[in-house]
Amino acid sequence: MRIAVIGSTHAGTAALKNMATLYPEAQITVYERNDNVSFLSCGLALYVGGVVENAQSLFYSSPEELRKLGIQVNMQHEVKEIDTEKQTIEALNLLTNETVYDRYDKLVFTTGSWPVIPPLDGVNLENVLLAKNYVQSNTIIEKSKEAEHITVVGAGYIGVELVEAFEKSGKKVTLIDGVDRILNKYLDQEFTDPVEADFRSRGIELRLGESVEKFEGNGKVEAVVTSTGRVQTDLVILCVGFKPNTGLLTGKVDMLPNGAIKVNDFMQTSDPNIFSAGDCCAVKYNPTGDHAYIPLATNAVRMGTLVARNILEPTIKNVGTQGTSGLHIYDLNMASTGLTETSASAMAINVKSITINDNHRPEFMPTSENVQLKVSFDPDSHRILGAQVLSKADVTQSINTLSVCIQSGMTIDELGYVDFFFQPHFNQPFNFINKAGLAAAEQNTKTLAPVGV
Known part of the structure; x- marks a missing residue:
């Protein structure tokens, strides 16, 4: 069996390593246009900020490791054409x-995503940079050494992490986003307000609800012009989002309108000989049951592993995703899973929510931090659909727990009585997750529910 793999970041590398182990007799070839594999782009800001000093620690595999597994590794090879009828690659x-030709019995398409580049005047000026891969990370590090003022465009995870890294290194920083608050895709306003306040207290300029209109400069960027003003700057980092890198298969397999490839429960596309995984794919989103584009490393690694398990025959189903993610910014720890009120509203989905504020451990302990937890649920079935948490204490694992609750179809009523351990160093007799369920029950029934022992 001849297996061709296109792309080897998270999903591709996971598929390759597992296939090499599972099918030692298969002839496996990978095509990668970069000179490296498996770069953990989620660690980009840590690398730029100097928290991660050795860049090699952000790679969890290498071309050498893949070759030792018996894989034919073609680095710095860009696939130009896929003939799905003849099952050939150019x-x-x-x-x-040199042009290289190959054929396949099974194709694994794991080309990932690419940063969205807004079609604006001046976007090609020197020092207007992208933030995605290893080469771009090194360019940001080198260019930022001489910059006094850095502007980050886009207030998603990577954008806010880079803002923190630059501020900590002594730079003057401006953050611009067309939406009126940061992290709006992941958290509701009561969770983003404290982060914004923290940014402002540290001298970070937030220009929210402003759209970038153009970049100005004589060869090198000198200013960003927005819908309401002008920002003098030495360096611009574009973090406005990602799009699936799927042009090679346009019109050849089923896709979402944004180009994300649709796959079934076994990671198979509408072409039975082509499997796909990672940021180039749509994935089953459990809170709605529909396909959604959620480019996360966690999704990619799971999907790539499933490709390997299912490429010969349907074996293990993909259980889907809740889009679970977390973030640490300065002293604040935050995480979310499933639907927020913001995202539910954008999808015209009716949700009900309960928010609690509680100490993460008993008051008799020497220290305790406030925990803000919000759980969203279906007002009719009471099925849990989403959750968010924010605290100076690291209680983000609670969102992993609530992710499982969503995946398993648990109701908000059941949440109040789930069995959690109690130990004063870590939590309270009634865990704050339980208390969210109990508070929702009180809200729903208008009767007093127990809140502690």
Whole structure:
């Protein structure tokens, strides 16, 4: 069996390593246009900020490791054409300019995503940079050394993490986003307000609800012009989102309108000989049951592993995702899973929510931090649909717990009585997750529910 893999970041590397172990007799070939594999782009801001000093620690595999597994590794090869009827591939060796041809029995398409580049005047000026891969990370590090003022465009996870990294390194920082608050895709306003206040207290300029209109400069960027003003700057980092990198299969497999490839429960596309995983894919989103585009490393690694398990025959179903994610910014720990009120409203989904504020451990302990937890649920079935948490204490694992609750179809009423351990160093006799369920029950029944022992 001949297996061709296109792309080897999270999903591709996971698929490759598992397939090499499961099918030692298969002829496996990977095509990667970069000179490295498996870069953990979620650690980009840590690398830029100097928290991670050794960049090699952000790679969890290498071309050498893949070759030792018996895989034919074609680095710096860009695939130019896929003929799905003849099951052939045409690729260009970027080092020799030689065209390479190959055929496959099964194709694994794991090309990932690419940063969205807004079509604005001046976007190609020097020092207007992207933040995605290893090469771009090194460019940001080098360019930021000489910059006094850095502007980050886009207030998602990568954007706010880079803002923190630059501020900590002594730079003057401006954060611009067209939406009126940061992290709006992940958290509701009562969770983003404290982060914004923290940013402002540290001298970070927030220009929210402003759209970028153009970049100005003579060869090198000198200013960002927005809908309400102008920002003098030495360096711009674009973090406005990602799009699936799926042009090679346009019109050849089923996709969402944004180009994300649709796969079934076994990671198979509408072409039975092509499997796909990672940021180029849509994935089953459990809170709604629909396909959704959720580019996360966790989703990619799971999906790549499932490709390996299912490429010969349907074996293990993908259980779907809640889009669970977390973030640490300065002293604050936050995480979310499933639907927020913001995202539910955008999808025209009716949800009900309960928010509690509680100490993460008993008051008789020397220290205790406030925990803000919000759980969203279906007002009719009471099925849990989402959750968010924010605290100076690291209680983010509670969101992993609530992710499982969503995946398993648990109701908010059941949540109040789930069995959690109690130990004063860690929590209270009634865990704050339980208390959210109990508070929701009180809200729903208008009767007093127990809140402690």
